[in-house]
Amino acid sequence: MPPARRDGSGDRAPVVSVRGLWKVFGPKADRVPDTPELCGLSRRDLMDRTGCTAAVRDVSFDVSPGEVFVVMGLSGSGKSTLVRCLTRLIEPTTGEIVFEGEDIRAADEKRLRELRRHKFSMVFQHFGLLPHRRVLDNVSYGLEIRGTGRAERTRRAQEVVELVGLAGYEHSYPDQLSGGMQQRVGLARALAGDPDVLFFDEPFSALDPLIRRDMQNEVIRLHHEVGKTMVFITHDLSEALKLGDRILIMRDGRMVQCGTGDELVGAPADDYVKEFVRDVPRSHVLTLRWIMRPVRPEDALDGPELGPDVVVREATSAVLAADRPLKVVEEGKLLGIVGNEEILAVVAGTGGGE
Numbered sequence: 001m002p003p004a005r006r007d008g009s010g011d012r013a014p015v016v017s018v019r020g021l022w023k024v025f026g027p028k029a030d031r032v033p034d035t036p037e038l039c040g041l042s043r044r045d046l047m048d049r050t051g052c053t054a055a056v057r058d059v060s061f062d063v064s065p066g067e068v069f070v071v072m073g074l075s076g077s078g079k080s081t082l083v084r085c086l087t088r089l090i091e092p093t094t095g096e097i098v099f100e101g102e103d104i105r106a107a108d109e110k111r112l113r114e115l116r117r118h119k120f121s122m123v124f125q126h127f128g129l130l131p132h133r134r135v136l137d138n139v140s141y142g143l144e145i146r147g148t149g150r151a152e153r154t155r156r157a158q159e160v161v162e163l164v165g166l167a168g169y170e171h172s173y174p175d176q177l178s179g180g181m182q183q184r185v186g187l188a189r190a191l192a193g194d195p196d197v198l199f200f201d202e203p204f205s206a207l208d209p210l211i212r213r214d215m216q217n218e219v220i221r222l223h224h225e226v227g228k229t230m231v232f233i234t235h236d237l238s239e240a241l242k243l244g245d246r247i248l249i250m251r252d253g254r255m256v257q258c259g260t261g262d263e264l265v266g267a268p269a270d271d272y273v274k275e276f277v278r279d280v281p282r283s284h285v286l287t288l289r290w291i292m293r294p295v296r297p298e299d300a301l302d303g304p305e306l307g308p309d310v311v312v313r314e315a316t317s318a319v320l321a322a323d324r325p326l327k328v329v330e331e332g333k334l335l336g337i338v339g340n341e342e343i344l345a346v347v348a349g350t351g352g353g354e
């Protein structure tokens with residue numbers, strides 16, 4: 001059972017709110033979500049019966065301001081289709097998408113263009129840079145389309161080029177840069193217009209592992225610095241756990257679970273998620289909240305104190321060093337106790353959650 005915790009979705013109104021979203025490709029796609037019998041069919045049976053593919057099936061979630069929201073799933077699970085529906089790069093079949101209180105599905109072409117220029121930015125796996133433009137001009141391209149004057153767009157482009165660590169490369173062409181640096185240009189371009197939401201579609205999949213790790217750290221750093229809301233697609237669980245405040249796991253177009261990393265690891269919704277998170281080191285993800293036990297009468301209560309959201313790995317040495325159990329305290333209230341036994345169980349991969 002998941003323990004009571006802060007709600008990862010935050011208290012403020014969501015930036016993006018999605019309800020009952022479907023995207024069906026194929027003939028007479030509209031009838032699929034409206035026909036209960038078809039909704040229940042497997043991918044294969046639906047294709048045989050109707051010639052349609054339901055890429056996104058009845059998905060609902062909210063993204064909070066400033067959150068890094070990760071959509072994760074294997075190839076073909078519907079991640080890209082889902083995220084493209086949010087900005088209507090792909091037209092949803094049915095369902096509701098509200099962005100900052102506005103019904104996105106009701107937006108006309110003109111409004112959609114405005115939203116894409118001013119409110120949304122995308123970072124793609126294949127960079128999408130203009131080969132004949134130098135770094136600075138690639139970064140300022142979106143501002144140019146918006147009609148921003150040359151001096152202002154150069155100033156802003158220079159600012160974000162520095163922000164992503166590309167100072168000194170302003171006048172290089174994309175093919176003079178490594179893959180990681182090209183993706184930094186992609187990041188700078190996405191940030192230049194000061195969007196409200198950044199959408200990342202597997203941005204680091206083409207990079208080799210060390211560069212990929214650098215770029216993940218770069219996203220974490222940028223997120224701390226600029227605090228943007230981010231929606232990030234990946235098929236890589238460790239990337240999802242590293243970056244995501246919350247993670248939505250998709251399978252065959254459906255949402256299997258949506259939660260924080262520790263919720264996925266501590267309380268997987270089904271065997272599919274359980275299998276996915278099987279090899280995650282539990283002590284790196286679970287927090288004390290997941291492993292604490294109720295106080296017993298014989299417990300010494302003069303041990304060290306830590307908050308419930310401290311990750312087990314970070315608490316391990318404090319617990320093992322103290323000869324008294326650690327108290328898990330939140331807002332002055334004693335929630336539970338963690339002793340050597342609880343720590344060792346989680347390190348051994350057996351304790352905490354299910």
Ligand SMILES: Nc1ncnc2c1ncn2[C@@H]1O[C@H](COP(=O)(O)OP(=O)(O)OP(=O)(O)O)[C@@H](O)[C@H]1O
Pocket residue numbers: 025026053054055073074075076077078079080081082235
């Ligand atoms: N334009 C299209 N027409 C028909 N079927 C499509 C179309 N686009 C996607 N699909 C199908 O929808 C399903 C979901 O595809 P999608 O690309 O969203 O998955 P994904 O999880 O992003 O996969 P990947 O990681 O491989 O990009 C797949 O079965 C795909 O074949």
